[in-house]
Amino acid sequence: MTDKVLMACRECDALQWAPWVPRGQKVRCRGCGATLYHQPRGGLDRPIALLLGALFLYVLANSFPLITLDIGGAVRETSLVGTSWALYQHDMKLLGLLVFFTSLAIPGMILLSTLYVLTGLRWQLRLPGLRQMLVLLSHIHPWEMADVFVVSILVAMVKMSGMADVIIDAGLYALIGYILLGVAASASMDVFVLWQRLEKMPDHQVPAGLKQ
Amino acid sequence: MKKPPRARSLGLASCDICRQIVRLPNSPSIRLKCPRCGGTIHSRITHSLSRTWALLLASMILYVPANVYPVMKNTYLGAESDNTILSGVVLFLKEGDWVLALVIFTASIIVPLLKMVSLLYLLMNVRKAPHERRARQQTILYRVTELVGRWSMVDVFVIGILTALVQMGVISTVEPGIGAMAFGAVVVLTMLAAISFDPRLIWDRDLT
Incomplete structure (x- = not known):
């Protein structure tokens, strides 16, 4: 790999040649001190291993209920998708969609597309x-x-602990692990x-007509 | 050590997505695509300040109904009660639950307010020329604002979870209130406002 890369700082726009450092080191901007980039210690194997584990737990977190509420024998449980569905059904369609995307769909999309790129x-x-995946990820x-x-x-559990029994289900453990x-x-x-x-990948396709 | 030049003053720009350095075209009206990732190149985010102002003002307006209207309607053994964001915090305080009151207070009152105030501060000061140390502090303030924004979603999620769980017929039910909708909008709008702000503008002044 090259030993120097031309970079402009995200924070202050200072243009500089950043050295290509060995694993486990980070490079700081000479203008403002912000981190320009860091070279992860474990290469690509580490994030792949961690994300495969995360994917497994993400599937589990979506397959089981998160918590169960018990008020004098009346029992009700909820899952990740159940939470957004409840809002959607109670005439809060937009809010339900917001919860669905932020708590479930986008985390899943990020997980899968990161694994794909890696x-x-x-x-x-x-x-x-x-x-395109890498572009999508940064957005x-x-x-x-x-x-x-x-x-x-956790907040909701404490809130309800006064009036009901709250049982932690398998899904919540999986979600925390994920x-x-x-x-x-x-x-x-x-x-x-x-x-x-x-960019360094062999045969990496540069869009036509844009190479300087 | 000699200070590095600014990319913009050399007619160069860094791609927002992949950070490829690109030469800017002579005419600002030409839309330039990044040769590496295909994203549109902006030397600075287009109309960053007016966009941030618009989103910030919209979120400030919606912050009023978010706090005035109930975010949650709770029925317990026939007795109905409306909860606003603030009354939720007060309830925890009354029950002596200091830790939780602090978590809710921070996530749903301090964080949105702090975000709006710090964006307002950045917007009003971005044209003035301060010391370099001040510019550095403003950059850090911006990064913190950007980072903590998502945590104000706690309240929205709690309302969703309670709505899903507390549906026990005559014993107790929870319904989301219209305030929740406004609060959700505040969270999204303040996040968009923070994303539209270009921190490089802080450094575009003549720093003393």
Whole structure:
């Protein structure tokens, strides 16, 4: 790989040649000190392993109820999709959709498309749409809120503990595990490094007429 | 150490998505595509300030109904009660649940307010030329604002979870209120406002 990359800082736009550092190191902007990029320690294998684990737990979290409420024998449980469905049914269609996308659909999309991109880069496969996936990822990232959802479940549990018995179900454990693995996976990746790798892939298709 | 030049002053721009350095065209009306990822290149986000202002003002307006109208209607053994965001916090305080009151208070009152105030502060100061140290602080303020924004969704999710769970017929039911809709909109609008703000504008002034 090249030993230097021309970069402009995201924060202050300072143009500089950033050294291509070995694994486990990060490069800071010479103008403002913000991190330009970091070279993850575990290469691509680590995030792939973590995301496969996360995918397994994500499937489990969606297959089982999260919590069960018991008020004097009257029992009711909810799942991830059940929460947005409840809002949707109670005449809050937009809010239900917002909850559906932020707590379930976008986390799932990010999980699958990240795995797809990493697989292509790791085994040098020219999978279709690698570039588009990576673009999509950088757009939808702020809207992933599964971690916020877990905190909300804990808040709701305490809120109801006064008037009912609250039982934690398998889905909640799986969801917490999924989030921990997901956080570890994103800490072991840097999108800029992924773009560099994609560019260095043999036969990487540059859109016609744009090469300088 | 000599300070590095700004990409823009050399007629270059960095792709927002993949960070490829690209030479800007002479005419600003030409839409340039990134050679690596295909995204549109902006030296700065187009109309960043007016966009941020518009989204911020919209969220401030909606913040009023979000707090005035009930976010949740609770029926318990025939007795109905309307809950606003603030009354939820007060309820926890009355029950002596300090930790939870603090979590809710932070997520649903402090975070949205802090976001709006700090975006307002950034928007009003972005044209003034301060010290470099101040510019650095403003950049950090922006990053924190951008990062914590999603946590105000806690309230919306809690309302959803309670609506799904507490449907026990005559014993107790929970229905979402119209305030929840407004609050959800506030969260989305403040997040969009933060995304539209271009932190590079902070450094575009003559720093002393």
